Amino acid sequence: ELDEKVRADRKEERGEAKTGDNGLNPGDEASLARMAKNISRHQWEFDRTKPIALAVHSGNTIERKNVSSRIMMPGNPWGKGVMEKDSILTGGDIYSRGAPVRPGPLSAAVTLGEMAPSKFPDGRGKRRLALAEWIVDKKNPLAARVMVNRVWSWHFGRGIAGNPSNFGGGGSLPTHPELLDYLASWFKGQGWSVKKLNELIVSSAAYRRSSRHPNSARLNAKDLRRQLYALGLARRLTAEELRDAMLAVSGELNRQVGGIPSRPDINREVAFQPRQIMGGTASVYEPDPLPRLRNRRSLYAEKTRGLRDPFLETFNQPGPDQSCELRETSMVAPQALTLFNAEEVHERALAFAARLLGETGSDRAALGRAFTLALGRPASAGEIADCLVHWKAAVEEEEGRIYEPLAFPEKIKRTVMAEKTGRPYEFWEHLPAYEAYVPDLQRSDVDARTRGLAQVCLVIFNLNEFAYLD
Incomplete structure (x- = not known):
């Protein structure tokens, strides 16, 4: 009885929010969430006043071991702690947790091309492996194109599609979309080998062209911006x-x-x-x-x-x-x-x-x-x-x-x-x-x-x- 009375007094002191006590209408979840956030924000004030001495007195006795003895790893590595669930932080506030977030692919790229929704393991599964498999999925139209565009920019000073780090709707359109598609398909067919991709590019006629054109007037009429790779662009060694x-x-x-x-x-x-x-x-x-x-x-x-x-x-x-x-x-x-x-x-x-x-x-x-x-x-x-x-x-x-x-x-x-x-x-x-x-x-x-x-x-x-x- 005494324990129940103490708990009731503590609840009253903490001022836990209840709909009936605060004149809230049923279903007013926003007000309840706001109150809960304010309460959780001050929770650490109550936690820091817990009786430390009592916890030490009632704790387990520390067993002394030889410092030279072997330290055994736990049978289950995940047993060292429970994984904290992630959630959207409303307004970036760590005390204002919104909807939970589960492992998954990039939400903006889920529906690209013919990609099927990918299932990522939750909890103790191999989430990084699932992400890697999603990136290199043959139906993923984005990853291979981004990679070959980046490698192309290393050799030619600019990408087939401008802004290699902003590939997509926010970047420039590709000057040669068919070439970009071909290189992406070839790259995936070669097992995503960057070495083979470099060999293909440096052995191509486009890369080996001279920076001098035999007919400058015709070149200026057809390609004033030098985007068609009719000639090589001179560059200084890095x-x-x-x-x-x-x-x-x-x-x-x-x-x-x-x-x-x-x-x-x-x-x-x-x-x-x-x-x-x-x-x-x-x-x-x-x-x-x-x-x-x-x-x-x-x-x-x-x-x-x-x-x-x-x-x-x-x-x-x-x-x-x-x-x-x-x-x-x-x-x-x-x-x-x-x-x-x-x-x-x-x-x-x-x-x-x-x-x-x-x-x-x-x-x-x-x-x-x-x-x-x-x-x-x-x-x-x-x-x-x-x-x-x-x-x-x-x-x-x-x-x-x-x-x-x-x-x-x-x-x-x-x-x-x-x-x-x-x-x-x-x-x-x-x-x-x-x-x-x-x-x-x-x-x-x-x-x-x-x-x-x-x-x-x-x-x-x-x-x-x-x-x-x-």
């Missing part, structure tokens, strides 16, 4: 392609497939800068000690969110902290200055020169080989003559110079600002990676003739013909 191209022609590129990420060389002034991360100071960026590890393809370069490679960033590499629909392409002065003055470009030119002299027996043969490797065509007689003059002048200039071997520090002195006090403090940081660091070919390792040819190679790297695909 940042990663440009780095890999210089490594390839210099003979330094490691073409190994797979493996752990590599840590290539970056500008040392940037690498040694102190960086604040998560309330502390990040360690100095240390590249891989061996050239064969550093000079892998840029695809395998380690991405550090708080540290960008200045060379790649200058050539429009997107940041790693956000998705990128399509890369921006800019032509600004820092790009020309970087390609002519960056230390990594000079190192590639020096290695390129050493390769040419090692593979050929004469100056003319070396220059001819340089044009073949870098530009994919033979050099003209005039180009050979100009390069010989520049090479001779560069050798005379280099003969009077003495280069000291580069010294790499084993520790550096760091100065950072304390986050709490705002005052600077200093400390020494050891760099174990530089203890066994093997540098790339340096100017001090070669003679004046090789350094002179490296200046010619540097000019070749700065040609539009090297940096652009046309």
Whole structure:
């Protein structure tokens, strides 16, 4: 009796809403829901005053176990807790729960094409597997088209249907709808293989067309906006392609497939800068000690969110902290200055020169080989003559110079600002990676003739013909 009386008093104190007590008309669910939301919002006030000591007194006794004993996994992983049911939050308020939400496909795309309603397992079923099967369903007309349109935009600079991230009614209409349908059907027939799709596109006549048309007047009359793919559009190599191209022609590129990420060389002034991360100071960026590890393809370069490679960033590499629909392409002065003055470009030119002299027996043969490797065509007689003059002048200039071997520090002195006090403090940081660091070919390792040819190679790297695909 006492317990029932206490419960009745608590109900009265909490002021639970009842239709008869508040003068509500029967069926006034909106008012009831509003009152229930206000009550549930203050529930935590009552919960936090529960007697903690009583709960501790009446709880189970903790059994002590040997810390070295094996921890057994529960027989049923789902037994660790009950899955909370999802519901629509009215107005985004977590205390105003609306209709329940069950696992299912995208409601806006359920009736696309000939797709049948999909049943998603509720509760403990494999919901992610059901979603994946719904996406790759052969009757799904959207997923394959979105994917092939995205891959097409990577190769051509624009999609068959504009706005690859806004495919559908909100985006631009496809310029070649039949081509889009064919590629989507072919893509699904090949087991959704992105590699095979890339091979199909790059081996097509549309991709291999020149950027020069034999009849410009007719082209302008038929395709002023250049949407019909009558000719290829010239584009600059991406940042990663440009780095890999210089490594390839210099003979330094490691073409190994797979493996752990590599840590290539970056500008040392940037690498040694102190960086604040998560309330502390990040360690100095240390590249891989061996050239064969550093000079892998840029695809395998380690991405550090708080540290960008200045060379790649200058050539429009997107940041790693956000998705990128399509890369921006800019032509600004820092790009020309970087390609002519960056230390990594000079190192590639020096290695390129050493390769040419090692593979050929004469100056003319070396220059001819340089044009073949870098530009994919033979050099003209005039180009050979100009390069010989520049090479001779560069050798005379280099003969009077003495280069000291580069010294790499084993520790550096760091100065950072304390986050709490705002005052600077200093400390020494050891760099174990530089203890066994093997540098790339340096100017001090070669003679004046090789350094002179490296200046010619540097000019070749700065040609539009090297940096652009046309």
